[in-house]
Every structure is written in C-alpha cells, then in structure tokens.
Amino acid sequence: MTTKFALLRSVCKTYRRGSKPVEALRDISLSVTTGEFVVVLGPSGSGKTTLLNLIAALDRPDAGEIIIASEDITGLSLRAAARYRNQCIGIVFQSYNLLPQLTAMENVLVPMLPRGRLDRRYALELLEHVGLGDRARHRPAELSGGEQQRVAIARAFANDPPLIIADEPTGNLDDHNARRVMELLRRSCRERGKTLLMATHDRQARQWADGVFELQTGRLTSVQT
Amino acid sequence: MIYAKLLFGGFGRRGLEAITAAVVLALTNAIVASGLMIIVGSYDALSRAERNDRPDIVHIKGRFNRAVFETPRRGNLPPLLLPVYEPLLDPGEVVSAGQGAVVVMRQSLLRNVVSPDGFLNIYVFGVEPELERQVGIFSVAQGRFLRPADEAVAVLDQASAKALGVEVGDPISIRKADGLDLPINVVGILDGWELRDAPPRTVEAAALDPAADFVSSGIFITLRMSQQIFGRSALTDALLIAPRPASVPVLVDKLRVAFRLEPGVFVSERFGRFRRKVQDFELSLAFFSIVSAAAAALAGAFVAHLLHDVCADRRQQHAILIALGFSPGRNMLMLITLGFCVALAGAMAGTFVAVLAGPAHFAMPSLMADLGTIEPQFTFLVGGVVAGLSISAVGFGLSPTAWWLSHSVVTGEMAEPAL
Numbered sequence: 001m002t003t004k005f006a007l008l009r010s011v012c013k014t015y016r017r018g019s020k021p022v023e024a025l026r027d028i029s030l031s032v033t034t035g036e037f038v039v040v041l042g043p044s045g046s047g048k049t050t051l052l053n054l055i056a057a058l059d060r061p062d063a064g065e066i067i068i069a070s071e072d073i074t075g076l077s078l079r080a081a082a083r084y085r086n087q088c089i090g091i092v093f094q095s096y097n098l099l100p101q102l103t104a105m106e107n108v109l110v111p112m113l114p115r116g117r118l119d120r121r122y123a124l125e126l127l128e129h130v131g132l133g134d135r136a137r138h139r140p141a142e143l144s145g146g147e148q149q150r151v152a153i154a155r156a157f158a159n160d161p162p163l164i165i166a167d168e169p170t171g172n173l174d175d176h177n178a179r180r181v182m183e184l185l186r187r188s189c190r191e192r193g194k195t196l197l198m199a200t201h202d203r204q205a206r207q208w209a210d211g212v213f214e215l216q217t218g219r220l221t222s223v224q225t
Numbered sequence: 226m227i228y229a230k231l232l233f234g235g236f237g238r239r240g241l242e243a244i245t246a247a248v249v250l251a252l253t254n255a256i257v258a259s260g261l262m263i264i265v266g267s268y269d270a271l272s273r274a275e276r277n278d279r280p281d282i283v284h285i286k287g288r289f290n291r292a293v294f295e296t297p298r299r300g301n302l303p304p305l306l307l308p309v310y311e312p313l314l315d316p317g318e319v320v321s322a323g324q325g326a327v328v329v330m331r332q333s334l335l336r337n338v339v340s341p342d343g344f345l346n347i348y349v350f351g352v353e354p355e356l357e358r359q360v361g362i363f364s365v366a367q368g369r370f371l372r373p374a375d376e377a378v379a380v381l382d383q384a385s386a387k388a389l390g391v392e393v394g395d396p397i398s399i400r401k402a403d404g405l406d407l408p409i410n411v412v413g414i415l416d417g418w419e420l421r422d423a424p425p426r427t428v429e430a431a432a433l434d435p436a437a438d439f440v441s442s443g444i445f446i447t448l449r450m451s452q453q454i455f456g457r458s459a460l461t462d463a464l465l466i467a468p469r470p471a472s473v474p475v476l477v478d479k480l481r482v483a484f485r486l487e488p489g490v491f492v493s494e495r496f497g498r499f500r501r502k503v504q505d506f507e508l509s510l511a512f513f514s515i516v517s518a519a520a521a522a523l524a525g526a527f528v529a530h531l532l533h534d535v536c537a538d539r540r541q542q543h544a545i546l547i548a549l550g551f552s553p554g555r556n557m558l559m560l561i562t563l564g565f566c567v568a569l570a571g572a573m574a575g576t577f578v579a580v581l582a583g584p585a586h587f588a589m590p591s592l593m594a595d596l597g598t599i600e601p602q603f604t605f606l607v608g609g610v611v612a613g614l615s616i617s618a619v620g621f622g623l624s625p626t627a628w629w630l631s632h633s634v635v636t637g638e639m640a641e642p643a644l
Contacts, residue, residue: 078553082547082550083550085550086550086551091549099231101234102235110546111549114550155549159550
C-alpha cells in the first residue's frame with residue numbers, strides 16, 4: 001500500500017516585479033508517494049524553483065495548502081519552518097552552495113549544527129558513499145564541480161531526512177558528471193527509502209523517474225505517474 | 226570550530242574590509258575617548274577650582290601696613306615694626322554693603338603671647354568659629370575647636386603650642402589694649418589648617434607649613450574676645466560669601482561704592498579668574514566635542530558602510546544556512562556576534578590607545594590657559610560613549626542585513642533565480 005508523502009492543493013504564488021505582478025504558480029495540485037522519484041520538468045521561468053521553495057518552506061504560497069508528511073507547512077512560523085527544513089528536508093542546489101571556508105566534512109556537518117549533535121563518523125560514511133572519503137579535508141575550491149555536487153548530496157542526507165529536494169542538480173555539470181550525480185542521487189534515495197523531488201529542464205531525466213510533473217508558465221500541464 | 230569558521234571565515238577580500246572597519250573604529254574611539262577624557266579632566270579641574278577657589282567669596286581687607294608691635298615682655302628685645310592688615314573696616318558698614326551675603330568677620334593682629342614656659346610673637350585671629358569653618362579647614366589634633374559662645378579660651382596650632390610648651394587645658398595670657406593681661410585657657414590644638422585668605426607671612430615664627438608664603442600658625446579666639454584685646458571693633462578683613470558666584474560682580478561694586486572714601490580698603494575677588502576658567506572649560510568642551518562628534522560621524526559612517534558591504538556579501542551564506550535548517554534567529558545571533566566582536570575590538574583597542582598612549586597631563590593652548598594643566602581621566606562616561614559609538618556604528622552597518630534576515634525571502638540570495 002502506498003502513502004501520499006507530499007500533497008499540494010490549489011497552490012498559487014505571485015511575485016511582484018516592480019509594480020508588475022508575476023504569477024509564478026497558478027492553482028497547482030499534485031501528490032507524491034513515499035519513496036518516489038519525481039521529476040518536475042519545465043523550461044526556465046516555468047515555476048519549478050518556486051514550487052520547490054514552497055515545499056521546502058523557504059517561501060509561503062499566496063493560496064492553497066502544502067501538506068508534507070501529514071503536516072500542513074503553509075502556516076509554519078520562521079522557527080518551525082527552520083526546524084522542518086532541518087529535520088524533514090535535504091536540499092541539493094544547482095550551484096552546490098557549499099560554504100567555501102569549510103572542508104567537505106564540515107560542510108556535511110553543518111546541517112547537524114542546529115540539532116547540536118555532530119556525528120563525524122556518519123558524515124564520513126556519507127562522504128565515502130558518494131566516493132569522496134579521501135577528500136574529506138579538502139575545501140570546495142580544491143574540488144571539481146562534480147565532486148562539489150557529490151559533497152552537496154552527502155550534506156542533503158546529513159540529518160537523514162525523508163524528502164530530498166534537488167533543484168537542477170546537474171545544471172552546472174558536464175554530461176559525464178551529470179549522469180554520475182543523477183545516478184548517485186537516484187541510488188541513494190532508493191537505498192535509503194527517501195522521496196526525491198527534482199526540478200530540471202532536462203527531458204532525459206524522465207527516463208529515471210517514477211513520476212513526472214510538467215510546468216509551463218506556472219501551470220501544471222502534464223502529470224505522468 | 227565550525228561556528229568559528231562560519232563567523233570569521235569565508236570573507237575573502239571583505240575580511241580586509243572588516244579588519245579595516247575595526248581599525249578605523251579603534252582610531253575613532255581613540256580620538257573620541259581622548260577628547261572626552263580631556264573634557265572630563267577639564268570639568269574636574271573646573272570643579273576643583275570652584276571648590277578650592279570659592280569664586281563666591283569676596284575678600285575685603287585693610288591695607289597691609291607696618292605697625293608698631295608691642296615690646297616683648299621677656300628677653301631684652303627692642304620694639305618691632307611689623308606689617309599687618311590695618312583694622313579699617315567698620316563691621317556695620319561691611320554688613321550693610323554686603324547685603325544678601327554672609328559676612329565672615331575677622332581680626333588678625335600680631336601679639337606677644339605668654340605661657341608659663343615662654344613667650345611667642347604670633348598672629349592672634351579673632352574669628353566667628355562657625356562661619357570660619359564654612360570657608361576654611363581646621364583639623365583638630367587635641368581638644369576641640371572654638372564655639373561661638375566661648376569667652377576666654379583659645380585654639381592654637383601644634384607648632385606654636387610646642388614652642389610655647391602648652392597643651393590642652395594649660396593657661397596662656399595676652400595683654401589687652403588697656404595694659405591688663407587676659408588669661409586664656411587652651412581648649413584645642415590644631416595639626417592642620419587652611420585659613421582662607423590668610424595674611425602674608427612676614428615674621429619668622431613656628432609654622433605648620435614652613436614653606437608657605439601665608440601665615441600657617443597662630444591662635445584663634447572668638448571675635449568678641451579679640452575686640453576686647455585689641456580695644457576696637459574695627460575689622461582687619463572680612464570674607465563675604467555671595468548667594469551664588471554670578472552675584473559676585475554686583476557685590477564687589479557695592480563694597481567699592483561703600484568704601485570709596487577709604488583708600489586703605491581693598492576688595493579682591495576670584496570670580497573673574499574663575500569665569501575665565503569656565504570660559505576655558507566651555508571652549509575645551511566645544512572644541513573637543515566638535516572634534517569628537519565629527520570624528521564619530523565621519524568614521525562611524527565609514528565603518529557602517531564597510532560593515533554593510535561585508536554583511537551584504539555574507540547574505541548568501543545566511544541564505545544557505547537558512548535553507549539547511551538554521552533559523553533566522555540563529556543567523557541573527559551569528560550576525561550580532563560578528564558585529565559585537567568588531568565593536569568590542571574597536572572599542573577596546575581605541576580605549577587602550579587613548580588611555581595608554583595619551584598624555585598624563587594636558588595643557589590647553591595659550592588662549593585657554595586659565596584652567597591650567599589638566600589630567601585627562603577615563604571614566605564610565607567615557608567608556609559608555611565609546612561603547613555607544615561602537616555599537617551605533619556597527620549597528621548601522623548590520624541593520625540592513627538584520628532587516629533582510631527577518632523580513633525577506635532569503636532564497637533570492639542563493640545562486641538560483643527565484644523563478
């Protein structure tokens with residue numbers, strides 16, 4: 001029996017660019033099952049990142065409901081939203097967003113700081129899992145783009161969250177590294193039973209996915225599960 | 226360690242700007258603290274001057290003139306001509322002219338004082354005990370000081386008591402103007418005194434302060450008794466305490482008018498000099514306040530601007546940390562800690578420079594020399610102003626980022642566009 005992990009109902013989000021309103025998301029409703037690998041497809045400016053930001057509680061919708069793991073996250077306070085992000089979500093960014101002054105190991109440890117428990121052994125295990133056990137003491141500047149993204153993937157798993165959000169994780173990588181990162185993400189989520197929500201404009205990604213949502217100018221135009 | 230790296234690492238070239246901000250803040254604080262220390266020192270000098278100089282007191286006295294001093298009664302000594310204040314002041318006239326002022330009447334004359342063991346040519350001061358203690362300082366070593374109702378009793382200084390060989394309770398005698406000896410009991414011995422406007426020292430005698438230019442020894446009796454001894458009520462000098470320093474010029478004018486026909490009477494005041502000191506203080510205050518305020522405003526704005534740039538560059542890190550589950554409050558705390566470190570470094574370094582490198586004594590420029598050499602002082606006020614300046618400058622620099630942290634959607638600061 002499958003359970004709905006994420007449920008969005010009639011979610012709308014409008015930004016103001018100067019005096020002009022820009023509708024980023026219009027009446028989005030979708031659901032994701034626990035353990036699924038779901039791809040959000042769409043060209044640049046279609047609202048993919050906005051959708052992921054709303055699910056990550058980095059932003060709030062103007063209307064609608066977002067329910068993650070049976071919890072409505074639309075009305076969370078800033079503190080509760082931070083706790084939710086720390087415990088329920090791991091995020092992988094397009095441009096890695098590693099902290100340059102920290103080593104690879106320390107970058108993986110950062111999400112553990114708010115909890116006050118630094119599990120260095122687990123962090124090393126994660127780095128070894130992404131093939132960077134021997135680069136733990138290296139800083140991001142000493143790593144290639146693909147390696148940095150693999151550190152970011154290890155960091156996303158640091159607090160063992162049930163949901164991994166990846167926003168164009170292969171956007172800055174060459175084909176070889178992109179394939180490797182995609183495979184790593186998919187395999188890691190599968191092995192650990194995580195739900196993976198990935199935004200991309202790469203249509204080839206649909207071959208990996210259990211489900212595909214397609215966005216066009218803020219509207220959900222296609223759903224394949 | 227990770228927190229330390231998050232706080233102080235990853236600045237890149239902005240790190241240099243943060244260090245520059247702390248250095249500029251330190252220099253500014255050094256300038257401001259030095260200026261304030263001089264102002265505090267000036268204020269202290271002014272307060273001391275007000276306390277010691279007593280600008281509210283006017284001294285009126287008869288001219289200092291040679292008078293025939295009676296022949297000592299023991300020993301083969303000739304009569305002496307000694308300079309003393311002439312008793313030219315009618316008490317009623319002084320009180321009338323000094324309307325509104327407290328009049329401290331005084332007779333001071335040299336007399337030959339005899340004890341069972343010897344004699345001494347010494348000043349005898351007829352004073353009003355309670356009023357005299359308001360303007361002078363008398364330290365009693367033995368016995369007590371005079372009381373207004375005292376009759377044939379005296380208080381004398383330790384040096385004179387030793388020279389006369391008397392102690393508390395012993396008798397001495399002073400010959401009166403009518404030729405009779407007046408026996409007097411010693412009721413107190415002083416080991417220190419500051420007789421305000423004491424007469425100049427002209428006779429070699431035992432003294433509490435041998436180096437002083439002014440008389441620092443003598444016998445105190447009540448004015449009533451001295452008027453009996455000298456056989457006249459006229460005063461040699463008097464002090465008039467004005468209700469407030471500002472009314473001294475009017476009081477001086479009144480006294481000069483009242484005694485305009487008496488060329489041997491002189492009126493002196495310290496208010497004019499004190500006013501120049503006040504003006505010097507005001508000039509110091511204005512000058513150093515302007516310098517401090519200008520330094521604080523210019524350098525403070527510069528520091529705030531630098532820190533704003535440093536913090537604005539830091540927003541991506543805050544955004545990443547928020548995305549990783551750090552609360553805005555935790556980020557704010559890190560921001561405040563960074564600002565606190567810069568402010569603390571700037572304030573402490575500046576204060577140390579001001580306190581350690583600043584001069585122990587500071588003389589004002591020649592046009593402002595009346596206040597004399599002042600000692601710059603570090604007080605809680607100076608520390609508070611320096612801390613306030615540091616916190617303000619850092620606060621202005623940090624506030625836009627703090628506002629952004631608490632009010633904005635931080636995702637815009639991350640590399641990906643929001644749409």
